[in-house]
Amino acid sequence: MHDMVLEVVNRLLLPFIQLFGMYILFHGHLSPGGGFSGGAVIGASLILYSLTFRFARVKHRLDHDTSVFFEAAGALIYVAIGFVGLFFGYNFLTNRGVFPLGVPGQLWSSGMILIITLALGAKVSGTILSLFQELLEGGSDEHGNP
Amino acid sequence: MKKVLPVLVLAAIGMLLVLTVAEMPTFGDGQAPAHRGVMDKYLRDSAQDTGAINTIAAIILDYRAYDTLGEATVLFVAVLAVSAALYQGEHHA
Secondary structure, eight states: OOOHHHHHHHHHHHHHHHHHHHHHHHTTTTSSOOHHHHHHHHHHHHHHHHHHTOTTTTTTTSOHHHHHHHHHHHHHHHHHHHHHHHHTTSOTTOOBTTBOOOOTTSSSOSTHHHHHHHHHHHHHHHHHHHHHHHHHHTOOOTTSOO | OTTHHHHHHHHHHHHHHHHHHHHSOOTTOTTSGGGTTHHHHHHHHHHHHHSOSOHHHHIIIIITHHHHHHHHHHHHHHHHHHHHHHOOOTTTO
16 A cells, blocks of 8 residues: 555654654763663654555665664674773773763763763664564564565 | 473572562662662762763763663563564474
C-alpha cells in the first residue's frame, strides 16, 4: 500500500525528530538527556522511517547489518575509551587526567563523557532498530533469508 | 536428572543474592553510606571533577561509568537473545 499523506508528513517530520535526538545526545552533559534517551529518539525515528517507507523497499538503505554494526561499534568505542585510561596509567574508564575536560558549561567539554554519550546513542539506536528488524523478519537462516 | 545441576547452581546464586540483600542498610536509614557525604561530594565537586555541569551525566558516565558499561552489555545480550530465539537454523530454509 502506498500512502501519500503518511510519506509526505514523515518526510517533513523525520529530520526534526532526528535533529532533536542529536540535540539530546550532544547536550547530555549540559542538560537532562544523554545516551540512552537520545539514542531511543533516533532509533524510534528510524523505526518510523522503516514503517512508513515499507521495510522491504528501503532495505538496501537501512538493512540489518547496518543496525548491528552501529550497535557493536558503540559498545566497542565504550570499552576502547576505558582502555585509554589504562594506557595512560590510570584506572579503567578514568576521565580527569586523561581527557581534556574543557570549561564546564561549554559544548566541547567534559572529556570522555561526551564521547561515551555519542557511543551510547549509536548503540541504543542500533539496538532498538535491530530488535525491530529481527521481529519484523521473524528470524532468518544463516544466509539472511527469511 | 539433568535438571538437578542447574537448580543447584541457581539456588546457590539466589542464596548469595539473599545474603547480600540482608547486608544492605534498611530502607530510609539516614546513616546509610549513600547519605553520609557521597551526595554532598557529587553536588560540590562534580563540575570540577568531570567537566560536566549535568550532575546525573557526571555520575552515570564518570563516577559510575563501569556500571553503565554493564547496562550497555545488557542491551547487547538482549539483542543476542532475540536473535538466538528467532534463529531458525540452516535446515529450515
